[in-house]
Amino acid sequence: MKLRFAPTSPFVRKCLATAIEAGLEGRLELIATNPMDPADDLATVNPLGKVPVLVTDEGEALYDSRVICEYLDALSTDAKLFPAEGNARWRALRLMALGDSILDAGVLRRYESLRPAAERSRAWDERQREKITRALDALEGEAEAFEGVDIGLITVASALGYLDFRFGQENWRLARPTLAPWYAEFSKRPSIALTVPKEAA
Numbered sequence: 001m002k003l004r005f006a007p008t009s010p011f012v013r014k015c016l017a018t019a020i021e022a023g024l025e026g027r028l029e030l031i032a033t034n035p036m037d038p039a040d041d042l043a044t045v046n047p048l049g050k051v052p053v054l055v056t057d058e059g060e061a062l063y064d065s066r067v068i069c070e071y072l073d074a075l076s077t078d079a080k081l082f083p084a085e086g087n088a089r090w091r092a093l094r095l096m097a098l099g100d101s102i103l104d105a106g107v108l109r110r111y112e113s114l115r116p117a118a119e120r121s122r123a124w125d126e127r128q129r130e131k132i133t134r135a136l137d138a139l140e141g142e143a144e145a146f147e148g149v150d151i152g153l154i155t156v157a158s159a160l161g162y163l164d165f166r167f168g169q170e171n172w173r174l175a176r177p178t179l180a181p182w183y184a185e186f187s188k189r190p191s192i193a194l195t196v197p198k199e200a201a
């Protein structure tokens with residue numbers, strides 16, 4: 001399987017962490033891809049021009065990260081990261097949605113910050129920042145119940161790691177006394193420790 005990969009992308013990280021948890025990382029060939037480079041052929045496999053994309057051994061291109069993670073989970077014979085049913089399933093999917101939405105807002109803020117100063121909207125940035133703050137407060141309110149590993153918690157960890165990577169000066173840990181230690185502990189998992197985002201070489 002081939003994974004269109006960018007070392008800064010938190011959505012790619014989520015897929016890699018899932019592959020590691022699922023024992024499948026050895027089957028992934030990473031294809032370095034810059035989604036912001038108009039010369040990159042990414043749009044030939046994903047019309048949206050976004051990473052991650054997984055090209056299966058059968059040659060089918062799968063996107064986005066939610067679909068890729070569920071595909072990897074289905075291939076795995078290890079413990080399932082997408083709980084099959086009941087409250088555990090809905091909680092994991094909701095936490096995945098919350099983590100993904102922190103990432104959507106964070107990535108939008110990042111792209112906004114790269115625009116020429118005169119074109120940037122402070123109101124737009126603030127609107128996205130408020131979404132992130134409310135989502136973090138919601139996570140703080142339920143972090144005491146976090147245990148084990150599933151796709152929801154992997155996504156939340158990917159989101160918190162991205163906030164450290166791009167918005168470290170805003171220090172999300174302040175006034176989050178339950179979420180911060182949960183993340184410190186969860187980050188010791190090889191799937192999280194081995195996939196910390198970094199600038200492209």
Ligand SMILES: N[C@@H](CCC(=O)N[C@@H](CS)C(=O)NCC(=O)O)C(=O)O
Nearest residue numbers: 009010011035050051052064065066
């Ligand atoms: N919902 C998508 C989001 C993917 C995404 O936003 N990827 C970013 C990189 S972190 C990207 O490729 N952006 C390029 C663009 O927006 O043109 C997913 O879960 O995979």
